Amino acid sequence: MPKSFRDIGLPSWLVENLNSLNITQPSLIQENTIPPILKGNDVIGGAKTGSGKTIAFAAPILSKWSEDPFGIYGLVLTPTRELALQIAEQFLALGATMNIRVSVIVGGEDIVKQAIELEKTPHFVIATPGRLADHILNSGEDTIAGLRRVKFLVLDEADRLLSNSFSSDLDKIFKILPRSENRQTLLYTATVTDAVRELKKNDNTKKPGLFIYEVETVDKVAIPSTLSISYIFIPSYVKESYIHSILKLPENLDKTAIVFVNRTHTAEVLRRTLRNLEIRVTSLHSEMPQSERTNSLHRFKASAAKVLIATDVASRGLDIPQVELVINYDIPQDPDDFIHRVGRTARAGKKGESISVVTEKDVERVLAIENRINKKMDKYDLVNDDKIIKESLTVVSAAKREALMDMEKEGFGERKKNNKRKHESNGKKKNKKKNL
Structure with missing residues (x-):
């Protein structure tokens, strides 16, 4: 009993x-x-x-x-x-x-x-x-x-x-x-x-x-049986276009999705690019003020935003039960991080889907992941080069240029750079004192 x-x-x-x-x-x-x-x-x-x-x-x-x-x-x-x-x-x-x-x-x-x-x-x-x-x-x-x-x-x-x-x-x-x-x-x-x-x-x-x-x-059992795992192999310079095409597929339009990236700058570029393309998107990363991070999470939980762009701050522990699709925009270095990321979907016996965007630089990481989970990824074939060129490449490139210009105007990342300079300066002062 x-x-x-x-x-x-x-x-x-x-x-x-x-x-x-x-x-x-x-x-x-x-x-x-x-x-x-x-x-x-x-x-x-x-x-x-x-x-x-x-x-x-x-x-x-x-x-x-x-x-x-x-x-x-x-x-x-x-x-x-x-x-x-x-x-x-x-x-x-x-x-x-x-x-x-x-x-x-x-x-x-x-x-x-x-x-x-x-x-x-x-x-x-x-x-x-x-x-x-x-x-x-x-x-x-x-x-x-x-x-x-x-x-x-x-x-x-x-x-x-x-x-x-x-x-x-x-x-x-x-x-x-x-x-x-x-x-x-x-x-x-x-x-x-x-x-x-x-x-x-x-x-x-x-x-x-x-x-x-x-x-x-x-x-x-690293990966639940209800989770489908696939990959798409593409050149790195068209990643945003492929993400846009995947999210705009009829079968994905109503799904809640998390797109994982490795760097805060990438998260911000991708969020702004997708927002410019009228996708309901929000983000979660360490460069955001805490109030924005909290609001972002609430928006996603309440389905006000259907897509969350996130670094690994969202890969563990957070209670986000309704995720149906996980996309790895960047492949993580540690296979266990991959497991934590895709673990955001297919929870409690529900079905879920994971798609990894693989470039020429990622092959070794993917092999390490497949070895860790004891499973081969399937090829994702719902989007292809012809579809991208026809539907996404031009509009996504324009949206990305606009996003990068806005980030430059707003000085995105300046606080992080200033903090780094401050820490380096403090470190030099401490070393000076030690040497006196």
């Missing part, structure tokens, strides 16, 4: 809140990791996107908090702003009857307002590493004092957080947190990498041991 949330140790008030959200039975990752968290174990949980990982750590943390509520009880770190906002919503929904206070600390928002929020010691802080590290360096002891007593640290999308790009910020954060033996550490991920497994070897505290649970299918 399937277990209930009450069977695995959650209190009545939390079970009632879950029921009110129409969540009545634990998923595999919840059933297997909630009990060890309640017993005091550190936990590493591996399960694919959409399997309920957030509730797997939020529910037991809220359960323990309700027994002894104080200060900043839990800190959740996650790689993107959108995931941070989504996790905060889950905490607020689960703790709705308990008046919990949750603070979201991410880039793109007022840093002074955030510092004031942290000083008031909310019960839970959901943060991206870069912005929290910024507060630790610059906002003063009154702001960060509450973090020194947290009972729980969660790394969500742990494989990404433990990559080199976040290491410097994590070092700053870990220095002010309680020692590992004085807190519980929970790592959740769709991909249990070697960097994540390495933590088990370093677990030498006297607490209850580190518990690792992976849903068995997490790596064995």
Whole structure:
């Protein structure tokens, strides 16, 4: 007989809140990791996107908090702003009857307002590493004092957080947190990498041991059977025209689609080009102000925009259940990123479609992906050179020229360049001081 949330140790008030959200039975990752968290174990949980990982750590943390509520009880770190906002919503929904206070600390928002929020010691802080590290360096002891007593640290999308790009910020954060033996550490991920497994070897505290649970299918079935995977092989300079033709096909006109790219500049060019061609499109990438990113996601979820152009900030964790088509405008370097991208569609047994635009530079990457998913991509033949030349090439070229001119006028990317120059300048100053 399937277990209930009450069977695995959650209190009545939390079970009632879950029921009110129409969540009545634990998923595999919840059933297997909630009990060890309640017993005091550190936990590493591996399960694919959409399997309920957030509730797997939020529910037991809220359960323990309700027994002894104080200060900043839990800190959740996650790689993107959108995931941070989504996790905060889950905490607020689960703790709705308990008046919990949750603070979201991410880039793109007022840093002074955030510092004031942290000083008031909310019960839970959901943060991206870069912005929290910024507060630790610059906002003063009154702001960060509450973090020194947290009972729980969660790394969500742990494989990404433990990559080199976040290491410097994590070092700053870990220095002010309680020692590992004085807190519980929970790592959740769709991909249990070697960097994540390495933590088990370093677990030498006297607490209850580190518990690792992976849903068995997490790596064995990389691609669901309901997902069709195809490719189209073209020269790189006509990519936009092919994307336009694919989206304008009668069978795709009403589909919700995510088009994944590797760079923010590409995302912006493609969004503006398609918008000039009267396609209902929006985008999601790190160069956008946070308010625009939030609005963009809401527009896509509400179907006000049918096409989302996104970098990998949208490939994991985000709750976008209605996607029917995923297009890889750029092929990712890491095959696992491909799996996360196409995992945005064909969810919960529904059918989905993925099309990858392959150029002469991408052949090795495609072979690596096919090897990883143990499946060959089919050739996509609904658009061809004749169709492109006849219907798309001229209008798309004109729309792209207009997009590039507008971006140049508006100085797109200047903020990123200025930040890079500032960091380089600060680095030189630090090196000078070291050499004195």
